[in-house]
Amino acid sequence: VTRPNDFRLQQGTVVDHLPVGTAVRALELLGLPRQGPVTVGINVPSARMGRKDIVRVEGLVLRKEELDRLALLGNQITVNIVRGGEVAQKVVLEVPPRLVGILRCPNPTCVTNHERVPTIFDRQGAYPHRFKCLFCERVTAGS
């Protein structure tokens, strides 16, 4: 049986501790595969979570905005940046207090759905967070 860890990354990013069922969504959010081999593990055993999803991308370093989008998929998703086959940096993702241009407002009469303006949502409460649209002030689950 091939375990995900058998594919050693040389250069790239591992998005780990994704909740089961979110790997495909993560690929969508990151627009993958846009480059390099992408390895996806779904429903993989995890000491911390029991089961988890995992996405590994050769040669890709994620931008801040991409990390912010990924953070919405779960609690304490881990991003490992790998250089020369070693984990050079480990980041536990946290949803930023303000999300700019990331979520779409579900309120059809919100001005952000009619004018060309980046949405702005403020995070509320602990995980699972809710998000308040700065414009129409509606609160959404943000998923």
Add this chain to the structure above:
Amino acid sequence: MADAHAPAKNPFHGRSVVSADDFGRDDVLYLLDAARAFERHGLPAAHPPHAEPQRGRVLGLLFFEPSTRTRLSFESAMLRLGGSCLGFADAKMSSTVKGETLADTIRVTASYCDAVVLRHPMEGAARLAAQVAGIPVINGGDGSNQHPTQTFLDLYTIRKATGRLDGLKIGFMGDLRYGRTVHSLASMLLHFDVELRFVGPESLRLPEELRETIRRAGRLGAEVQTLEDVGPVDVLYVTRIQKERFPDPLDYEKVKSAYRIDRAAVDRFGPALKILHPLPRVNEVDPDVDTHPGALYFEQARNGVTVRMALLDRIFSGAGP
């Protein structure tokens, strides 16, 4: 009055007024105190009489949706301060019909004015306008979201009539779910030591978020479906239940008479009860309530001019007290 406060600094100087949530207790009390200075013998007036503190200023009234009292009371307020108004009262009169974006309309009209009042059917329109205008924007109602100056004048009316905002039991009756005046006023009252009680049909209960906020703040009194069950209240804030909120017209017919007050209903609360309504009323307040000593809704409308005078004056005036 009873509230001890009064920040020395003018918190409204040069500031947009988009949402009641942007303002705290001290801001509100500052404005209500300022509004008192614009009232002579119960009527809105500049002080000293015939003074024109905002002479030469121009207020833009950009009303993309019909409004009578908000638009006219802002106009009256600005004229009484010695300033002038321009604008439109119908989206058809604006360049929107030519396909111009709201942001562009605001950018252009803002260059003709010192501040604008905006009413728009889309929620968040005033927040967007405030981002692009470069001058203060006052939200005169953005869809079903906010109407902060209505909240300020409601608070002014309550304090003027009862002498305080702390220590009151305030009942809300009618459309608790969609009524933006209810939401804004209830949220703003959380800055004060009040108990909030709610009367309305099951289908028009408070939105869960707001209910939870009120409950967590320890301010949630009763939630009942009939006025008889609401218990003692000092203030009763009545709102209209709109027919269009009911998919089935029969359901509307059932609730419309149940959430209607007449003289007998209000007399049970005693003569000290204060009755407010943001108007227009349709049939939820019987005209025989008008002679009740606590029927304040017409005074409430008049206070709209006083409070808007104070707000405009404080926005235009210096950062000092």
